[in-house]
Amino acid sequence: MDLQILIPVTIIGVLGLGFGLILAYVSKRFDVPVDPRVEQVRKILPGANCGACGYSGCDAYAVAVVYGQAAPTLCTVGGDPVAREMGAIMGVTVQDKGAKKARVLCKGTPERSRRKYGYEGIESCAAASLLYGGSMECPYGCLGIGDCVKACQFGAIRVVDGVAFIDEEKCTACAMCVASCPKGIIRMVKQGVAATTRCSNRDKGAVA
Ligand code: SF4
Ligand code: SF4
Structure with missing residues (x-):
């Protein structure tokens, strides 16, 4: 091979090998052991990566739980069973919070509510x-454009007759829709509560 090519190739090869060895040494020398409970907790979490726990995903939440930065009760998708399992790994007793579901507190279809x-x-x-609080005459009414539909990663919301509707079978209680609604008309309610006032109007008497 031509020396003009051989010499630079050899130099690059030696440098690459040298840097590789240095990196291998540094990673070994400064290796921080990971608590094996992180893997155990991560396996229990549902893997939805929805962020309902307040962390970027299930991996980050597992680390936070094991290192004492987060309570084991923040995964709304896993609910009480997952919280209990995590508590067992962490050696703490976890109180059941009870399952919740999201519900839209508005029934302002075109027949009931004018624009x-x-x-x-x-x-x-x-x-x-x-724009003037939205196009509905009722200032608390669902606008029906579906910001909540986009926020729900579980396909639990659709807009029916101009009003958002939540399929409770699909709802994992991540609460992302609650934050997405500019009218503040989506609430988390205890599962099994059949009767809620599906209206968010807080005005009194003739004003309402
Ligand atoms: S409906 Fe709301 S709380 Fe239920 S899964 Fe969808 S975004 Fe989460
Ligand atoms: S984000 Fe709120 S106002 Fe918009 S469609 Fe959903 S419930 Fe209705």
């Missing part, structure tokens, strides 16, 4: 609500 104006702006409830 102030026709909205033709950005397809977003958040954007629509910036």
Whole structure:
């Protein structure tokens, strides 16, 4: 092989080998042992990676639980059974919180609720609500554009007849829809509670 090629190739090869050995040494020397309970906790978590626990995903939440930065009760998708299992690994007793489901507190279909104006702006409830509080005459009414539908990673919400509707069978109680609704009309309610007032109007008497 031509020396003009052989010499640089040899130098690059030697340098690569040298840096590789240094990196291998440094990673071994400064290796931080991971608590084996992180893997155990991670296996229990449902893997939804929805962020309902307040962490970027199940991996980050498992680390936070094991290192004492988070309570084992924050995974709403796993609920009480998962919290109990995590508590057993961490050696703590966990109180059941009871399962919850999201519910839209509005039934303002076109027959029940009039519109102030026709909205033709950005397809977003958040954007629509910036214009006089939205197009509904009722200032607490569902705008029906579906920001909550986009926020739900579990396909539990759809807009039916202009109002968001939640399929409780599919709802994992992650609560992402609650934060997404600019009208604040989605609430987490205890599972099995059949009767809730499906209206968010807080005005009194004739005003309402
Ligand atoms: S409806 Fe969807 S976004 Fe809302 S709590 Fe249930 S799963 Fe989460
Ligand atoms: S419940 Fe809230 S976010 Fe969902 S469609 Fe109605 S106004 Fe929009």
